[in-house]
Amino acid sequence: MERLPLERKVLSENDRLAAGLRARFAEHGILCLNLVSAPGSGKTSLLERTLESLAPTERVAVLTGDIQTENDAKRLARYGFPVRQITNGGTCHLDGRMIERGLEGWDLAAIELLLIENVGNLVCPSSYDLGEAAKVVVMSVTEGEDKPLKYPSIFFKSKLMVLNKLDLLPYVPFDVAAAEHNARQVHPEIEIVRTSCQTRVGLEDWLAWLRRGMSQRVAVQV
Amino acid sequence: MHEMSIAGSILEAVRTEARRFPAGHVQKVAIRIGGRAGVDPEAVRFCFDVLVQDSELEPLTLVIDFREQGEDLDLAYLEVEDGAAAART
Numbered sequence: 630m631e632r633l634p635l636e637r638k639v640l641s642e643n644d645r646l647a648a649g650l651r652a653r654f655a656e657h658g659i660l661c662l663n664l665v666s667a668p669g670s671g672k673t674s675l676l677e678r679t680l681e682s683l684a685p686t687e688r689v690a691v692l693t694g695d696i697q698t699e700n701d702a703k704r705l706a707r708y709g710f711p712v713r714q715i716t717n718g719g720t721c722h723l724d725g726r727m728i729e730r731g732l733e734g735w736d737l738a739a740i741e742l743l744l745i746e747n748v749g750n751l752v753c754p755s756s757y758d759l760g761e762a763a764k765v766v767v768m769s770v771t772e773g774e775d776k777p778l779k780y781p782s783i784f785f786k787s788k789l790m791v792l793n794k795l796d797l798l799p800y801v802p803f804d805v806a807a808a809e810h811n812a813r814q815v816h817p818e819i820e821i822v823r824t825s826c827q828t829r830v831g832l833e834d835w836l837a838w839l840r841r842g843m844s845q846r847v848a849v850q851v
Numbered sequence: 852m853h854e855m856s857i858a859g860s861i862l863e864a865v866r867t868e869a870r871r872f873p874a875g876h877v878q879k880v881a882i883r884i885g886g887r888a889g890v891d892p893e894a895v896r897f898c899f900d901v902l903v904q905d906s907e908l909e910p911l912t913l914v915i916d917f918r919e920q921g922e923d924l925d926l927a928y929l930e931v932e933d934g935a936a937a938a939r940t
């Protein structure tokens with residue numbers, strides 16, 4: 630019996646595709662964000678609020694992933710920006726190939742901000758690089774403070790946590806400080822914004838974070 | 852939940868490597884899973900066994916080295932039977 634070292638990532642094929650996507654995004658100066666959350670935490674709502682606040686001249690595009698239905702894309706298409714639904718028919722996450730296909734036919738030169746809404750799932754999307762500049766994890770106050778500890782991988786890999794549905798705080802026992810402490814325990818550098826897509830509280834902080842990302846992207850360009 | 856596609860990726864890697872050893876048979880493949888990889892080792896094993904069953908790779912065993920620390924999901928090594936090693940050019 631001979632033992633042969635392999636020493637590469639199990640998902641090296643996805644990593645290869647993601648590296649290709651990242652190179653294309655860099656070439657066109659695109660900021661790509663990968664939004665991840667449990668089902669229903671408010672990814673589409675946050676994107677709706679984002680798109681409605683942008684001027685029609687902004688060069689934004691959205692890819693939204695779900696197992697079934699075009700519902701999210703329909704909700705997002707109202708704002709006049711290019712939106713595409715990726716229905717993957719059962720897979721619990723988006724992968725690099727789905728993004729490649731989702732981008733087919735789009736003129737990347739006309740896009741500066743690409744927002745990807747992943748399939749609602751706190752576990753699987755964390756393993757699949759989509760070529761994004763950053764992952765953003767959305768968590769809502771109805772989910773319990775302990776989610777960062779129970780699903781550490783996605784909190785560890787996200788640059789920003791959006792704590793959403795703040796308007797529901799009066800109705801649910803949820804300790805914001807404890808939730809944020811838990812997120813920082815898993816990922817000390819994680820940035821946090823608190824939002825309500827219902828009352829629009831905190832959306833300015835999210836939009837400011839986006840704008841910072843956009844300006845840093847420009848600075849990185851050659 | 853995504854363990855099936857991870858198991859599929861492991862077998863894809865084994866098949867790619869196996870082409871280098873047309874005379875032999877891969878007996879074992881070893882992976883490393885970090886506690887923060889978001890991957891359940893037992894679920895990977897289950898999916899792996901389902902995919903290997905009745906395939907040309909049978910009998911192939913999976914060795915999992917689980918480490919609390921770390922976020923990686925790596926292929927570590929393959930074990931190939933002797934005849935294959937001799938046939939390598």
Ligand SMILES: Nc1nc2c(ncn2[C@@H]2O[C@H](COP(=O)(O)OP(=O)(O)OP(=O)(O)O)[C@@H](O)[C@H]2O)c(=O)[nH]1
Binds near residue numbers: 675
């Ligand atoms: N009260 C309240 N409800 C919200 C808020 N944000 C989203 N919702 C509601 O929560 C539900 C789910 O929101 P979505 O935006 O569809 O969540 P999602 O993360 O896109 O869901 P999936 O794509 O299915 O995973 C909807 O009924 C929203 O109206 C919020 O800030 N406050």
Ligand SMILES: [Mg+2]
Binds near residue numbers: 672701746
């Ligand atoms: Mg949605």
